[in-house]
Amino acid sequence: MTSGPFPREVYVAGVGMTAFGRHEGKRSAELGQEAVRAALADAGLAYEAVEIAYCGHVLQGPTAGQKVLYGVGMTGIPIFNVENACASGTSALRAAAMAVGHGMADVALAVGFEAMGRGAIPTAGDERLASAGRQGVPALPALFANLFNEHARRYGTTVEQMAMVSVKNRAYGAKNPRAQFHEAVTLEDVLASREVAPPLRLMMCCPTTSGGAAAVVTSADIARGTRRPIRIVASVLQSDPMPSSADSLAGITEINRRTMQAAYDQAGIGPDQIDCAEIHDCFSIAEIIHYENLGLCAPGEGGRFIEQGLARARVQVSTSGGLLAKGHPLGATGVAQVVEAVEQLRGASGPRQVPNARLALTHCQGFGGAVGVHLFAA
Amino acid sequence: MTSGPFPREVYVAGVGMTAFGRHEGKRSAELGQEAVRAALADAGLAYEAVEIAYCGHVLQGPTAGQKVLYGVGMTGIPIFNVENACASGTSALRAAAMAVGHGMADVALAVGFEAMGRGAIPTAGDERLASAGRQGVPALPALFANLFNEHARRYGTTVEQMAMVSVKNRAYGAKNPRAQFHEAVTLEDVLASREVAPPLRLMMCCPTTSGGAAAVVTSADIARGTRRPIRIVASVLQSDPMPSSADSLAGITEINRRTMQAAYDQAGIGPDQIDCAEIHDCFSIAEIIHYENLGLCAPGEGGRFIEQGLARARVQVSTSGGLLAKGHPLGATGVAQVVEAVEQLRGASGPRQVPNARLALTHCQGFGGAVGVHLFAA
Numbered sequence: 001m002t003s004g005p006f007p008r009e010v011y012v013a014g015v016g017m018t019a020f021g022r023h024e025g026k027r028s029a030e031l032g033q034e035a036v037r038a039a040l041a042d043a044g045l046a047y048e049a050v051e052i053a054y055c056g057h058v059l060q061g062p063t064a065g066q067k068v069l070y071g072v073g074m075t076g077i078p079i080f081n082v083e084n085a086c087a088s089g090t091s092a093l094r095a096a097a098m099a100v101g102h103g104m105a106d107v108a109l110a111v112g113f114e115a116m117g118r119g120a121i122p123t124a125g126d127e128r129l130a131s132a133g134r135q136g137v138p139a140l141p142a143l144f145a146n147l148f149n150e151h152a153r154r155y156g157t158t159v160e161q162m163a164m165v166s167v168k169n170r171a172y173g174a175k176n177p178r179a180q181f182h183e184a185v186t187l188e189d190v191l192a193s194r195e196v197a198p199p200l201r202l203m204m205c206c207p208t209t210s211g212g213a214a215a216v217v218t219s220a221d222i223a224r225g226t227r228r229p230i231r232i233v234a235s236v237l238q239s240d241p242m243p244s245s246a247d248s249l250a251g252i253t254e255i256n257r258r259t260m261q262a263a264y265d266q267a268g269i270g271p272d273q274i275d276c277a278e279i280h281d282c283f284s285i286a287e288i289i290h291y292e293n294l295g296l297c298a299p300g301e302g303g304r305f306i307e308q309g310l311a312r313a314r315v316q317v318s319t320s321g322g323l324l325a326k327g328h329p330l331g332a333t334g335v336a337q338v339v340e341a342v343e344q345l346r347g348a349s350g351p352r353q354v355p356n357a358r359l360a361l362t363h364c365q366g367f368g369g370a371v372g373v374h375l376f377a378a
Numbered sequence: 379m380t381s382g383p384f385p386r387e388v389y390v391a392g393v394g395m396t397a398f399g400r401h402e403g404k405r406s407a408e409l410g411q412e413a414v415r416a417a418l419a420d421a422g423l424a425y426e427a428v429e430i431a432y433c434g435h436v437l438q439g440p441t442a443g444q445k446v447l448y449g450v451g452m453t454g455i456p457i458f459n460v461e462n463a464c465a466s467g468t469s470a471l472r473a474a475a476m477a478v479g480h481g482m483a484d485v486a487l488a489v490g491f492e493a494m495g496r497g498a499i500p501t502a503g504d505e506r507l508a509s510a511g512r513q514g515v516p517a518l519p520a521l522f523a524n525l526f527n528e529h530a531r532r533y534g535t536t537v538e539q540m541a542m543v544s545v546k547n548r549a550y551g552a553k554n555p556r557a558q559f560h561e562a563v564t565l566e567d568v569l570a571s572r573e574v575a576p577p578l579r580l581m582m583c584c585p586t587t588s589g590g591a592a593a594v595v596t597s598a599d600i601a602r603g604t605r606r607p608i609r610i611v612a613s614v615l616q617s618d619p620m621p622s623s624a625d626s627l628a629g630i631t632e633i634n635r636r637t638m639q640a641a642y643d644q645a646g647i648g649p650d651q652i653d654c655a656e657i658h659d660c661f662s663i664a665e666i667i668h669y670e671n672l673g674l675c676a677p678g679e680g681g682r683f684i685e686q687g688l689a690r691a692r693v694q695v696s697t698s699g700g701l702l703a704k705g706h707p708l709g710a711t712g713v714a715q716v717v718e719a720v721e722q723l724r725g726a727s728g729p730r731q732v733p734n735a736r737l738a739l740t741h742c743q744g745f746g747g748a749v750g751v752h753l754f755a756a
Contacts, residue, residue, distance in 0.1 A: 007481070062463040066618065066748070076636060078748075079617040080469055081461035082461075084440065094456070102480040238456060239444055239448075239454055240448065240452070370456075
């Protein structure tokens with residue numbers, strides 16, 4: 001029941017985000033506020049119209065959402081801080097969509113933000129993650145190196161294919177003025193970059209990033225009065241029925257396939273109808289695995305999917321530059337994906353515009369067990 | 379619209395909690411699991427019946443809720459980790475009630491849990507809090523000492539009146555086998571306890587505590603099949619329209635009064651109809667201020683309200699022992715309040731039972747701007 005289509009239509013009426021990057025010295029509140037103001041301006045709505053707000057972040061403190069929103073307006077609305085690791089932003093969107101879709105509010109705000117330092121994401125306190133790390137190797141890269149090794153063994157996936165994902169996403173990032181990395185790179189560049197968790201190299205890993213993103217979610221009535229609303233046709237968040245979703249191929253496959261299928265079922269479509277997709281490419285191997293999980297290709301075919309150019313030709317994946325090039329400010333990522341989806345469907349993506357984009361997908365996975373998938377229709 | 383009464387009736391069909399206390403060496407996952415299992419058993423429902431879960435905690439990590447629930451069952455349901463500082467638990471309840479009240483789910487779970495170390499609550503990263511601390515004085519006690527000083531100056535409230543709150547709540551706690559402190563104390567004991575933030579003394583401050591609490595929230599249809607459901611007749615969460623809600627009497631008064639009034643309006647009742655109330659007595663002065671904010675007495679009369687015995691006679695306040703005696707495991711607190719309210723309304727509170735309790739109130743405040751109020755009817 002909770003994952004079914006909403007009883008009433010739900011739209012994204014406005015989106016906004018900061019540039020993603022280092023933002024040295026900036027607080028997450030400033031980043032969140034910039035994004036919220038941009039999203040409200042895009043929707044043509046005042047903050048006073050917002051009835052409920054969901055704030056996705058990971059490392060910013062228990063009432064970080066209030067610190068963001070009080071800088072935009074003081075209206076006393078309920079503010080929920082929502083956490084689900086790297087899926088915090090998509091969880092905030094899911095909650096906002098539920099609030100509107102079930103008639104709790106006509107205007108809900110989803111905002112994600114994170115101000116991060118340099119270096120690997122802190123994973124202290126999580127034993128599963130800590131045990132994945134090896135001597136001198138950060139835990140998350142080590143975990144995805146293991147996934148690559150398993151995928152390579154079973155399906156013949158190559159390090160070069162991983163590098164091709166990085167090349168593609170850096171090329172898209174070069175066309176996105178808000179991306180952290182603005183320069184295209186070659187296969188040789190990727191393969192020559194520093195080893196982080198062999199065989200994963202630096203350019204196959206998303207950077208640490210600061211930034212904010214926001215989406216104004218509204219009912220059909222409110223959307224009608226806005227400039228260019230985009231409809232949410234599927235909204236699913238699921239957790240993990242496997243003991244360790246991300247440390248084996250079977251685990252990471254099961255939760256992602258199940259969530260994706262639920263989204264396709266909600267929208268009544270199949271993967272071949274997707275024009276562009278923002279998927280959780282925290283590491284290049286993750287994008288390859290998710291081609292399969294999302295049904296863009298058959299199981300085991302992910303490496304060949306990128307090699308044959310299908311992640312640009314059959315469907316355009318991570319046109320924003322993805323986590324690899326746009327950057328990955330944990331809580332902001334899921335909402336920033338919505339910004340890209342909405343702009344693509346509006347035909348407003350400039351040099352990286354997907355021609356005649358009608359249907360866009362966003363997909364986020366949080367370690368510990370949360371996968372969120374949304375589908376948007378022009 | 380968001381704070382209005384729900385389109386359909388919402389019940390708490392089961393509650394459960396751990397004993398509150400030090401729980402040295404226990405992880406928050408174990409505490410949460412114990413509470414969830416108890417709540418499900420109380421409702422007579424299997425975990426498989428739960429369609430959506432909201433997990434309130436503060437210091438336990440971004441997917442701590444998953445770590446709790448995976449130990450109970452693996453069903454893939456959406457799990458949201460909800461944070462709002464000391465109002466995290468009440469925010470989880472509010473979200474679960476919304477989910478059921480708006481037809482998103484027939485069975486939703488609210489769980490709160492926290493495993494805390496000794497010493498003052500960590501407040502690093504919050505400038506407002508940090509600036510409240512003085513040389514060698516922890517920030518939150520200092521902040522509430524300031525509130526006492528303002529209240530004393532304006533209304534003549536005394537240190538002895540603060541001590542009376544502690545005496546009352548410790549006496550209730552002595553009748554609650556799940557409370558952290560099991561011994562009644564005298565006025566002299568309280569006044570002789572160590573100074574923490576003058577004139578606040580140790581027994582006027584809630585302890586740091588570990589524990590878990592859970593509530594199974596259901597539709598009327600599901601509730602009918604359960605042992606002893608209790609109806610939620612008001613559910614409100616609001617944020618702060620004042621720049622600094624908790625560091626001046628005007629601030630802490632405004633948000634609490636407004637939230638409380640919204641709850642009374644939802645239920646169509648007034649404060650004189652409340653039989654028992656769990657209020658956010660993080661410090662004794664907070665309970666005094668909230669007598670006023672909740673309309674139990676006139677503004678400025680809080681000190682006299684406790685002195686005249688009205689917090690036992692007119693309405694019974696903090697019968698669980700409150701934060702002062704039962705303890706305050708941040709995320710668990712708001713849900714543990716529901717446990718007390720439900721048990722009182724069921725007539726199941728043993729030696730601390732409020733005779734003929736028909737209407738119970740719970741009230742939680744999170745620093746940074748979140749006040750949650752719920753009303754329950756037998």
